[in-house]
Each structure stands twice: as structure tokens, then as C-alpha cells.
Amino acid sequence: MDGSQTPLxxxxxxxxxxxxxxxxxxxxxxxxxxxxxxxxxxxxxxLYMQGGDKKLAVDLLAKALHLDEDNNEYRCNLGTALLQAxxxxxxxxxxxxxxxxxxxxxxxxTNLAHAYAEAGDTxxxxxxxxxxxxxxxxxxxxxxxxxxxxxxxxxxxxxIENFRRALDLQPGDPDFQINLANALLxxxxxxxxxxxxxxxxxxxxxxVLARFYLGLTHQRKGDHDEAIAQFRQxxxxxxxxxxxxxxxxxxxxxxxxxxxxxTEAREGVRQTPDNALAHTALAGxxxxxxxxxxxxxxxDRALSLDPGMEKAADIRAEALxxxxxxxxxxxxxx
Numbered sequence: 001m002d003g004s005q006t007p008l009x010x011x012x013x014x015x016x017x018x019x020x021x022x023x024x025x026x027x028x029x030x031x032x033x034x035x036x037x038x039x040x041x042x043x044x045x046x047l048y049m050q051g052g053d054k055k056l057a058v059d060l061l062a063k064a065l066h067l068d069e070d071n072n073e074y075r076c077n078l079g080t081a082l083l084q085a086x087x088x089x090x091x092x093x094x095x096x097x098x099x100x101x102x103x104x105x106x107x108x109x110t111n112l113a114h115a116y117a118e119a120g121d122t123x124x125x126x127x128x129x130x131x132x133x134x135x136x137x138x139x140x141x142x143x144x145x146x147x148x149x150x151x152x153x154x155x156x157x158x159x160i161e162n163f164r165r166a167l168d169l170q171p172g173d174p175d176f177q178i179n180l181a182n183a184l185l186x187x188x189x190x191x192x193x194x195x196x197x198x199x200x201x202x203x204x205x206x207x208v209l210a211r212f213y214l215g216l217t218h219q220r221k222g223d224h225d226e227a228i229a230q231f232r233q234x235x236x237x238x239x240x241x242x243x244x245x246x247x248x249x250x251x252x253x254x255x256x257x258x259x260x261x262x263t264e265a266r267e268g269v270r271q272t273p274d275n276a277l278a279h280t281a282l283a284g285x286x287x288x289x290x291x292x293x294x295x296x297x298x299x300d301r302a303l304s305l306d307p308g309m310e311k312a313a314d315i316r317a318e319a320l321x322x323x324x325x326x327x328x329x330x331x332x333x334x
Contacts, residue, residue: 008040015047023047038067042074045081054085072101076108083115091115104135113145122153140169144176151183159183174200178210185213190221208238219251227251242268242275249281253288261285276306283315292322
């Protein structure tokens with residue numbers, strides 16, 4: 001430690017440099033030795049927020065605010081921690097109090113927008129993002145967040161408008177690019193979506209999400225061979241990406257390549273043995289190839305992993321009918 005540094009400053013230096021273990025050790029010593037030190041409680045609380053210990057984060061940030069009741073940054077971060085801990089009403093109320101003290105507080109508006117969006121209150125979420133934009137009309141992230149909220153509510157035209165505005169302000173941003181492409185896909189603008197995904201892949205050829213969504217767009221467009229090529233590349237980049245392999249299986253079935261679809265479905269189960277979607281895909285292929293006994297087993301495994309998987313339940317019912325019919329048809333069956 002530099003002789004001119006306090007222990008708390010030393011801890012903060014570790015924290016900023018990403019040396020979280022060292023920061024944690026220093027902060028804990030300061031909190032224990034100076035129980036009325038609001039800043040020490042606050043910094044240790046933010047460290048726990050980063051580390052995922054939501055309860056401790058809330059407790060420490062609440063203590064910091066109790067010690068320094070007028071500190072609006074403490075209040076805002078406490079509200080954020082409450083949201084992360086699933087205490088939505090308390091988190092929203094605390095962030096509202098932050099805005100009462102500081103109406104233009106950017107982080108409070110942003111976190112309230114996300115909280116309301118998660119709760120399905122699109123109007124309130126939009127209101128907070130508009131407040132950010134009124135204060136800073138060139139805030140690309142606010143337009144991007146607005147686009148996400150509009151897309152979640154099914155308003156894809158407005159989502160596209162906001163993603164385009166975000167990209168005007170921050171060209172090439174991969175999050176804005178893929179969100180715009182996804183919104184175009186949802187509106188049926190397949191060529192527009194393809195152009196955006198291809199641009200993303202020029203920036204990062206190993207972007208598994210861009211590769212997956214490009215395959216999905218070709219699949220919806222009816223270009224199954226190109227869809228297969230893209231899904232296959234996605235599985236090569238990330239063998240454990242179950243959704244890409246499931247869609248690859250689907251595209252292979254659509255083109256009559258059932259044997260190859262079964263091979264891919266079995267590989268999907270091997271790569272992701274605890275993924276219900278992978279077992280459902282395998283069950284579907286096995287049912288198509290008249291392997292109803294194995295299909296029943298695969299469907300049962302899928303339902304054991306996700307009892308709410310409706311497609312697996314449907315396949316199971318059909319496979320069970322076939323198994324029972326086969327048993328009834330055997331000589332000597334009653």
C-alpha cells in the first residue's frame with residue numbers, strides 16, 4: 001500500500017483493477033474496524049452485487065444508506081440491488097426516491113425502465129427511457145433499450161425505428177445490429193434481416209448467435225439448404241448450443257434427410273444431456289423413423305428435465321399409442 005493511501009483507497013484501487021479478492025479482504029477489514037464508515041459498507045455492497053451475493057449486497061447497501069441518508073448514489077445502487085434480489089416493489093420504490101432527489105438520474109431511469117419492462121408495464125418503461133432521451137437526445141443506449149422493450153411487447157415496427165436510431169448514433173454496435181436484424185426477421189423482412197446478420201458476420205465470423213439467426217431466417221424463407229449450412233456452422237463453433245442443433249435437425253427433416261437428422265439429434269443429446277429440447281428433438285426423429293420405443297424413452301427423459309415441455313408430451317402420447325398398438329398386435333396378445 002502507498003503510504004499516502006488509506007486502507008479503503010487501497011481496496012478501491014484493487015476493486016477498479018479487477019482484483020476482487022484483494023478488494024474484498026480490505027473492505028471487510030475496514031467494515032469490521034469502522035462500523036460507521038458508510039463508504040466501506042457501500043463499496044463492499046457493490047462488490048457483492050458483482051459477485052452475485054444479492055442478500056449481502058442489499059444488507060450492506062441498506063446499511064450504507066442508513067449511515068449516509070442523503071447519498072443518492074447509495075440509494076440508487078440499493079434500488080438496483082433490490083431489483084436483482086427479486087424484491088421488485090422495494091427496488092422500484094427506492095429508485096423512485098432516487099429520482100425525487102435527482103430527477104435526471106440516468107441509472108435510476110434506466111433500471112426503472114428495465115424493471116417495468118420485466119413486469120410487463122411497457123408504458124412506464126417507455127416513459128423512463130423518454131426521460132433519458134429528453135436529457136440526452138444522442139444516448140444510443142436509451143434508443144437501444146427502447147427498441148428491446150418495444151420488441152418484447154410485440155411492437156416490432158417501433159423496435160426497428162429505435163434500433164436504427166441507435167445505430168445512427170453508434171454505427172456497428174453488435175447488440176444494436178443483432179436486435180435490429182431480429183426485429184426485421186419478426187416482421188417478415190427476410191432479406192433485410194439476412195443483410196444485417198451477414199454484416200455482423202463480417203465483423204465477427206464466429207458470432208454463434210448471428211450464425212444461428214441467419215440460419216433461422218433462411219429456414220423461415222424456405223431456403224433449407226442454406227439454413228442447414230448456417231446451423232451446422234453454429235454447432236461447429238459451439239457444440240453445446242442446443243437450439244442451433246435442434247433447428248439443424250428440423251431443417252434436415254424438412255429436406256428428407258431423416259437418417260442424418262437422427263445422427264445430429266443423437267449428437268445433440270450427447271453434447272447436452274441435460275437439455276430437454278435436445279431430448280425432444282431426438283424423440284421426434286425417432287418417432288418419424290418408427291422407433292417408437294426409443295422415442296418414448298427420449299420423450300420421458302425430456303419431460304423429466306422439463307415437465308412443461310408440451311411438444312415432448314405430444315410425442316410421448318403418440319409414441320405410447322404406437323408401442324401399445326404394437327404390443328396388442330403380437331400373437332397371443334389379449
